[in-house]
Amino acid sequence: MAYLLEGENLHKSFGGLKAISAVDFHLQSGEILGLIGPNGSGKTTLFNLIAGVYRPDSGSIRLDGVDITGAGCASVCRMGIARTFQVTRPFPLLTVLENVKLGRAYGRSPAANLAQAEREADDVLKFIGLSSKKSIPAGRLGLIDRKRLELGKALATRPKLLLLDEIMAGLNPTEISAATDLVKQVRDSGISIVVIEHMMRAILGVSHRVMVLSGGVKIAEGSAQDVVCDKRVIEAYLGLDKDAHN
Numbered sequence: 001m002a003y004l005l006e007g008e009n010l011h012k013s014f015g016g017l018k019a020i021s022a023v024d025f026h027l028q029s030g031e032i033l034g035l036i037g038p039n040g041s042g043k044t045t046l047f048n049l050i051a052g053v054y055r056p057d058s059g060s061i062r063l064d065g066v067d068i069t070g071a072g073c074a075s076v077c078r079m080g081i082a083r084t085f086q087v088t089r090p091f092p093l094l095t096v097l098e099n100v101k102l103g104r105a106y107g108r109s110p111a112a113n114l115a116q117a118e119r120e121a122d123d124v125l126k127f128i129g130l131s132s133k134k135s136i137p138a139g140r141l142g143l144i145d146r147k148r149l150e151l152g153k154a155l156a157t158r159p160k161l162l163l164l165d166e167i168m169a170g171l172n173p174t175e176i177s178a179a180t181d182l183v184k185q186v187r188d189s190g191i192s193i194v195v196i197e198h199m200m201r202a203i204l205g206v207s208h209r210v211m212v213l214s215g216g217v218k219i220a221e222g223s224a225q226d227v228v229c230d231k232r233v234i235e236a237y238l239g240l241d242k243d244a245h246n
Contacts, residue, residue: 002065004029004192005050005161010059012045012216019045020056021216027161032183032193034207034224036200038236042216043196047163050194051083052076063161080108082159086166086196088146090153092139099138100124100152107157121156127189128152128182144175151182155191162186164195168202180205200228212236 005027012020020042027033035043048054050061055070062068063079071079090099097118104110104117125131128148133141138149147167154162168179176199183206187193197203203210203224210227212220214236220227227233 003027003062004031004064005194006062007046007050008060008062010046010049010061011057012049012054013057018216020049023059023213023216023218025211025218025221027192027194029192030187030190031208032187032195032206034203034210035194035196035213036198036203036210036227037213040215041213041236043213044165045216046213047083047165047194047196050076051081051163074106077107077157077159080158080160081163082107082154082157082161083163084150084154084165084167086169088143088150090138090141090146090149093137095135096130096138096141096149096152097121097125097134099149100156103153103156107159109158124152124155127155127185143170144178147171147179148182151186155186159191162191162193164193166196166198168197168199176202204228 003026007023007025010020010023023046035046037043045054049056052071052073052075060067060069063081068076068079100121101117104120125134128151130145130148130152133145141149151167164183168176171179180202183193183195195206207224209222210224211218212227212233219232219236220230
């Protein structure tokens with residue numbers, strides 16, 4: 001089977017710390033893959049490898065069958081991978097619209113001129129529900145709207161694959177429900193997604209499959225329901241000694 005995204009035998013160390021060790025993964029077109037694990041498990045490092053921030057020490061990453069291993073952030077973005085960050089960093093003095101317009105200068109098929117960039121940025125704002133706030137400086141937005149803007153900047157690059165890093169962190173239950181619906185709308189628009197989340201409710205709500213990292217190693221993969229019942233996952237999160245329960 002041809003996969004949209006595939007990683008094979010990935011390794012990444014920082015000095016004596018093995019951040020990622022022998023990790024394999026794949027993502028089908030139209031799929032949402034949840035990526036979970038305790039703090040320090042290697043989730044962000046894996047995102048950085050996919051996005052071109054880091055080059056793996058060994059192993060390969062392919063997008064639509066093309067090797068993108070260590071291609072660099074700008075090249076990876078042009079190939080169709082966009083990323084959001086847990087800590088949002090909009091340009092605070094620029095308007096919401098101007099922040100999204102900047103995204104049209106990057107990624108696949110950048111806008112040919114400013115007029116086209118503005119039209120397409122308006123479309124993105126309608127999609128994420130920020131049209132009414134497009135003239136507001138981004139620094140004045142509340143958390144949920146900053147999260148929406150972070151997503152909008154990524155969508156403006158016209159990605160085929162979106163990496164979402166804890167887009168629901170810090171949100172209340174009502175906001176989490178709205179964010180979950182928005183992520184599903186992104187998927188329904190034809191964009192595949194890998195999402196890092198700590199909240200199981202969110203992962204269960206959006207993911208087709210879930211992959212679990214612990215200590216830089218993949219310890220489980222499967223449906224969300226199967227993964228949360230996996231003894232290895234429970235031990236990784238709760239620090240249980242399985243021998244004590246035999």
